[in-house]
Amino acid sequence: xxxxxxxxxxxxxxxxxxxxxxxxxxxxxxxxxxxxxxxxxxxxxxxxxxxxxxxxxxxxxxxxxxxxxxxxx
Amino acid sequence: xxxxxxxxxxxxxxxxxxxxxxxxxxxxxxxxxxxxxxxxxxxxxxxxxxxxxxxxxxxxxxxxxxxxxxxxxxxxxxxxxxxxxxxxxxxxxxxxxxxxxxxxxxxxxxxxxxxxxxxxxxxxxxxxxxxxxxxxxxxxxxxxxxxxxxxxxxxxxx
Numbered sequence: 001x002x003x004x005x006x007x008x009x010x011x012x013x014x015x016x017x018x019x020x021x022x023x024x025x026x027x028x029x030x031x032x033x034x035x036x037x038x039x040x041x042x043x044x045x046x047x048x049x050x051x052x053x054x055x056x057x058x059x060x061x062x063x064x065x066x067x068x069x070x071x072x073x
Numbered sequence: 074x075x076x077x078x079x080x081x082x083x084x085x086x087x088x089x090x091x092x093x094x095x096x097x098x099x100x101x102x103x104x105x106x107x108x109x110x111x112x113x114x115x116x117x118x119x120x121x122x123x124x125x126x127x128x129x130x131x132x133x134x135x136x137x138x139x140x141x142x143x144x145x146x147x148x149x150x151x152x153x154x155x156x157x158x159x160x161x162x163x164x165x166x167x168x169x170x171x172x173x174x175x176x177x178x179x180x181x182x183x184x185x186x187x188x189x190x191x192x193x194x195x196x197x198x199x200x201x202x203x204x205x206x207x208x209x210x211x212x213x214x215x216x217x218x219x220x221x222x223x224x225x226x227x228x229x230x231x
């Protein structure tokens with residue numbers, strides 16, 4: 001369920017958000033959602049779908065991906 | 074008139090380059106960053122690009138170089154506040170037609186290759202989102218016939 005922004009130049013699974021659409025990720029029958037709220041990227045997922053290290057990785061990915069959604073220099 | 078051999082070689086070289094200037098221009102090898110710096114100048118032109126091939130489930134692109142790609146990956150993993158993804162956008166060029174390359178992913182990914190194709194200044198469309206595309210909207214539509222000629226040995230799958 002954790003995305004891979006290293007593969008596509010930094011967007012990971014937030015690519016659709018740039019076009020104004022939320023993005024669902026399905027993994028092992030569970031669904032996580034990338035969304036943007038007031039310019040802030042967020043990922044929501046069912047309880048237990050991510051373990052601790054996956055959660056940390058996802059948070060780091062969101063922090064980095066957010067850079068692509070900032071306006072201005 | 075006494076013409077020195079060295080001068081003659083230069084003159085002959087210049088003459089040859091002039092005669093073949095169109096071909097020379099076609100073979101000028103560009104980088105993703107060069108194309109991304111001025112997309113309107115290359116829009117719909119046939120270009121030749123050298124890039125580091127990324128073929129992953131979430132990405133199909135030519136990156137500026139293996140070294141810069143590794144720097145990008147390390148920076149992203151480290152999560153430092155001094156690292157900015159935006160600084161690396163210019164190094165990524167989407168491969169618009171990666172199907173055949175995906176079928177030969179095992180032999181192509183991680184290679185630095187020279188490809189020829191049509192440069193697209195805006196690859197996006199209104200009815201689909203390519204989750205494997207680079208942050209910038211640019212892309213190259215690779216001439217697969219040319220690609221097969223260049224890298225036949227890396228293409229075991231049709």
